[in-house]
Amino acid sequence: MSTPEPGPDGSVGALRAGTVLGRQVDGVSCGPSVLVMTAALTGSGWPGAVGARFGAAQRLAHRQANRLWPRALGTTPWGMRAWLHRHAPAAGRFRVRPATRAVLRRVADAGQPVPVLVGSPRLPRHWVLVVGAGSDGRWRAYEPSSGQVRTVDPDSFRDGSAVRSTGWPRAWAVLLPA
Numbered sequence: 001m002s003t004p005e006p007g008p009d010g011s012v013g014a015l016r017a018g019t020v021l022g023r024q025v026d027g028v029s030c031g032p033s034v035l036v037m038t039a040a041l042t043g044s045g046w047p048g049a050v051g052a053r054f055g056a057a058q059r060l061a062h063r064q065a066n067r068l069w070p071r072a073l074g075t076t077p078w079g080m081r082a083w084l085h086r087h088a089p090a091a092g093r094f095r096v097r098p099a100t101r102a103v104l105r106r107v108a109d110a111g112q113p114v115p116v117l118v119g120s121p122r123l124p125r126h127w128v129l130v131v132g133a134g135s136d137g138r139w140r141a142y143e144p145s146s147g148q149v150r151t152v153d154p155d156s157f158r159d160g161s162a163v164r165s166t167g168w169p170r171a172w173a174v175l176l177p178a
Helices: 030-041 051-065 077-087 101-107
Strands: 011-014 094-098 114-119 124-133 139-143 148-152 170-177
Touching (some): 030 124, 051 077, 077 094, 101 170
Antiparallel strands (some): 011 148, 094 170
């Protein structure tokens, strides 16, 4: 994956679904936002032309991904994976992997969008979507609460400084393409 180099503030710009800024609609829809963007970016065509229906698409994806898990608790890695396999086949197959240093290094070489679960040192809390990488190996990650694409150094999860770009210091899991 290749994306533009970041500006002085570290951001690359906004990620949009059609003409709509790709911002999550509520405090627990980061996972569904990442799902809808993954489907849109990989040409899965789900759910058709997203555009102005981004909020509705997030809500539908949330219901579909969380069949047993309470929506108020977000979306599990296994719910994310199952949704992608079922509703975004063009994205390919994914495996849930713990966010070890070796796995995080493989993200930049995936060649397609990669969902990453981040959080506090004690709890996973938020999904981001790696949409590319710069020549320096730093990720370009879609951050759904702002709708922005931010630059993330994968090594910043080791010392907690990733909080500046993702809002959270630790990576917990990765949906790595199979």
